[in-house]
Amino acid sequence: MKIFVFECAELDNLIAAIKRRRFKVIGPTVSDSAIIYAEIAGASDLPIGWTDEQANGSYRLKRRDDNAVFAWNAGPQSWKKFLFPPVQKIFITNKSTKGFDSQNLGEQTPGESRYAFFGVRSCELNAIAIQDKIFLEGPYIDPLYRQKRAGIFIVAVNCSQAGGTCFCDSMQTGPKAVSGFDIALTEILDDKRHCFVAETGTAAGEEILASIKCTKAADEDITEAKRITDRTRVQIHRKVDTADLKNVLYQNSEHPRWEHTAELCLTCANCTMVCPTCFCTTVEDVTDIGGKQAERIRKWDSCFMLDFSYIHGGSVRASVKSRYRQWVTHKFASWLDQFGTFGCVGCGRCITWCPVGIDITEEVKAIREKQT
């Protein structure tokens, strides 16, 4: 690992250097009053001078009185949108004179430019690692995910402030990126300077940094970058006590709190849609009106939907209580049995985007504090 420092004005050159290596650069932009990930042409597309305020069921962008580039936290979208899109064709079949010609899209060879993700937070790096485990490391490899994930370049950003709903510190997933990146930036903005401390994670990251104007970081730059992420850690006020959490949840499946929360929950599924690790899908077959072509489409689904657990005779999880319990217990207990990690990275999105402001950290706490 090498550590460099470069001026904020050089950010545009960093993006240009990545683009020259035939990457499609996706980064944060301001759109529809939110931070949205989209293709960026240069540094001017980034949310310069913006911040966000997040709380239970509430998200607002606000102008800052400086030109901070990354002074905001996880928005409504995650990088999952690009690696595991909400709607994806997996199979097409055409009727021909000889029968049916089928094309399995998972077997396509990669042709388009690879993605470069610019501005990935530490919780998001952990979410990508969790989805890698699900889609690439189990007995069933997902060819569509593998195709999109292959060869991506990642510029991470260490958080210089905590969001109102973050709890990455409890999940040991942030606020500082430790692995899974090519370059990790820490933004330093004070009265004297606006610059970035850049840590390399791979040789590819080092090669790109060598092509822009940067210098070896001085000890005081490294100390300042550490002070920034330490300060962020202190700002995180939501906590989850993860000690023996799996057993606490398994042993409290009939805790009255599940019923209490079920009375609030709208089963809208927002929490699962915004979650960077949730991966449930459904499959739909669609034919064209002339009956010549049929497509099989994979779409995000949610365990909050009544149909999700439908088998002959009805849904296994008919009550709201059973669906909410399933989701939380999966995140903090059965995910460990399945994949060896928690299914939550503490990004806080499910708290911010729940229309009735249900807070997963409060739910877990309430169950732990008054165990049945």
Ligand code: SF4
């Ligand atoms: S917990 Fe909130 S976001 Fe999730 S399904 Fe219930 S109401 Fe919707």
Ligand code: SF4
């Ligand atoms: S469960 Fe909530 S806090 Fe945890 S990763 Fe999903 S959206 Fe983020």
